[in-house]
Amino acid sequence: MNKRLISVLVFALVVSAAASYILYRVISAQFAANKNAPTNRVLVATHNLENGALIKDVDVKMIDWGGPVPMGALLKSEDALGRGVIQPIYENEPILDSRLAAKGAGAGLAAIIPPGMRAVAVRVNDIVGVAGFVIPGSKVDLLISGTPPKGTGGLGDMNKTLLQNVEVLSAGQNITKDPEGKPMSVGVVNFLVTPEQAEVLSLASNETRIQLILRNPLDKEETNTKGTTVAYLYENKGGLPPAGGKAVAPSRSKAAPVRAAAPPPAPAKAKPEPPPPPITVEVIHGSSRAQAKFAQENAKPGSEGQQE
DSSP states (O other): OOHHHHHHHHHHHHHHHHHHHHHHHHHHHHHHHHHHSOOEEEEEESSOBOTTOBOOGGGEEEEEEOSOOOTTBOOSGGGTTTOBBSSOBOTTOBOBGGGBOOTTSOSSTGGGSOTTOEEEEEEOOTTTTGGGTOOTTOEEEEEEEEOOTTOOTTSOOEEEEEEEEEEEEEETTBOSOOTTOOOOOOSEEEEEEOHHHHHHHHHHHHHSEEEEEEEOTTOOOOOOOOOEEHHHHHHSOOSOOOTTSOOOOOOOSSSOOOOOOOOOOOOOOOOOOOOOOOEEEEEEETTEEEEEEEOOSSOOTTOOOOOO
């Protein structure tokens, strides 16, 4: 074998061995540093915890946590036991204090109501509840239908948007969202509203008919609508009546307005008949001439009488 080729191979082996040794020392030093680094013990969930769940001993465990501890993570199991879950917690995820209800608040529906908010129940059916697709976490608009106290001036029942972008807190007795979004047929839906909205919604559920309108949860925009009435369905006349409750007269957009027939023209008066021309008599006496004129009696227009 060529000595030059052998020298190259030997040199390559020496370089690769040196590089491997250096890499080994670096990895060993890093591993030793991580091994000697201080670790913290944090509280994590042993399985997925849904909204409203009550934390028990079997739901949590302590583990070693390398690296920085998440802000708000609980470090003792006593801090979590007996508290309700207000936001979903997943398996082996550190339990944060912000995802649990306050101590003494218990679990279930009441625990997931934020401070300052209220839960109002409304009776629904398959039609009102959008065929069961109104589930916990959904956002809906609430429409009311009925007759105002002062009436609508003959426009019929009125339909108007009452509340918009309202969160569904629970559907029936279920306060957790179905991961697959399957519809649920329920008889009562609880909405998360403010105290003022709770008063409005409670009165509306007793005095009017309520219809739920499902909306995209990402759509936060509210639309200012004026409502509509039965008259719009038949006469293309919609919206709220003007102030005072009087209805606006329907406009005739296609047909021409009806006008009263003009009276027949009065008959023209007959012009008076011109008098007949007089009768002229010429008298010749010698070299002189004289004329005499006589008016006609009982002569018709256009006729002349002659006298010789």
